[in-house]
Amino acid sequence: MAPDPVPSWTTTSFKLSPAEGMAPVNTSSFITEVHDREGTYLGAVGLFGAALPSRLVAFLARGDEAALERMAKLTTPGRRSAAVLFADLQASGVLSRRLPSAVYFRLVRTLITAMDSVVVERGGIVGRHAGDGATAFFLSDDLGSPSSAAQAAIEAARGIRDSIQAAGAEVEAETDGLVTAKECTINVGVHWGGSLYMGQLITGGRLEVTALGDAVNECARIQESARDGEILVSKALIENLDAAAPAALGIDPDVLSYVSISQLAHASEKAVRDAGGIAVAAI
Numbered sequence: 001m002a003p004d005p006v007p008s009w010t011t012t013s014f015k016l017s018p019a020e021g022m023a024p025v026n027t028s029s030f031i032t033e034v035h036d037r038e039g040t041y042l043g044a045v046g047l048f049g050a051a052l053p054s055r056l057v058a059f060l061a062r063g064d065e066a067a068l069e070r071m072a073k074l075t076t077p078g079r080r081s082a083a084v085l086f087a088d089l090q091a092s093g094v095l096s097r098r099l100p101s102a103v104y105f106r107l108v109r110t111l112i113t114a115m116d117s118v119v120v121e122r123g124g125i126v127g128r129h130a131g132d133g134a135t136a137f138f139l140s141d142d143l144g145s146p147s148s149a150a151q152a153a154i155e156a157a158r159g160i161r162d163s164i165q166a167a168g169a170e171v172e173a174e175t176d177g178l179v180t181a182k183e184c185t186i187n188v189g190v191h192w193g194g195s196l197y198m199g200q201l202i203t204g205g206r207l208e209v210t211a212l213g214d215a216v217n218e219c220a221r222i223q224e225s226a227r228d229g230e231i232l233v234s235k236a237l238i239e240n241l242d243a244a245a246p247a248a249l250g251i252d253p254d255v256l257s258y259v260s261i262s263q264l265a266h267a268s269e270k271a272v273r274d275a276g277g278i279a280v281a282a283i
Contacts, residue, residue, distance in 0.1 A: 077199025083153035189223030
């Protein structure tokens with residue numbers, strides 16, 4: 001029998017462009033020769049991976065795989081239909097001034113983690129965070145239909161409201177009542193975007209999904225007009241539900257009463273200017 005061949009291998013690193021328009025990223029490779037038992041050369045095998053130290057890979061591994069896959073689909077920006085969700089802590093200004101910075105940071109981290117978990121569980125994509133607020137998108141392509149996307153967004157809005165109360169109670173226990181669950185009131189706005197321009201926003205310091213379109217700005221104004229734990233849902237979103245979805249959600253769209261943003265007592269001048277004519281209902 002011929003002696004085992006001495007393995008030959010090489011390692012190298014290079015720049016790889018993962019998609020058109022994206023900056024090249026550092027990539028590493030390990031290439032080795034393959035021989036049969038008689039020593040005949042069969043070819044070479046190459047292994048390729050990100051040129052990242054293990055401590056950074058560990059951080060990336062914390063992300064939900066399915067959620068990251070949904071984000072990866074948006075490598076090429078384009079038009080998409082989706083339900084849009086905005087959520088924000090009502091008493092953020094009061095709490096940030098009253099609490100020690102370390103305690104307020106712990107509160108925000110706990111609340112954001114809870115909100116993101118709900119969005120991911122409902123098949124959504126986590127958008128940009130602004131302080132103690134969050135945005136999310138539920139794409140028709142990901143959920144299977146506009147109705148499924150709208151239903152997932154409503155379920156997520158309710159789930160966020162419940163999870164925030166649980167998270168608030170957790171922080172209340174940890175801080176001996178310095179923060180109370182009652183103070184952790186979250187207001188949510190949900191809207192429909194039939195033609196959002198969506199894509200990844202990747203820089204040297206962040207990876208996120210962003211969306212542009214009137215519906216995004218309108219949803220922000222819907223959320224700003226909600227008070228005391230309200231979930232305000234636009235008529236445009238409700239009308240994307242198919243015949244079976246309302247029953248699953250406990251909603252009867254035929255008796256749902258709408259008001260325009262301009263009629264809401266807490267609507268700001270900006271909300272009236274940007275979305276005054278949008279019809280919404282509290283659910």
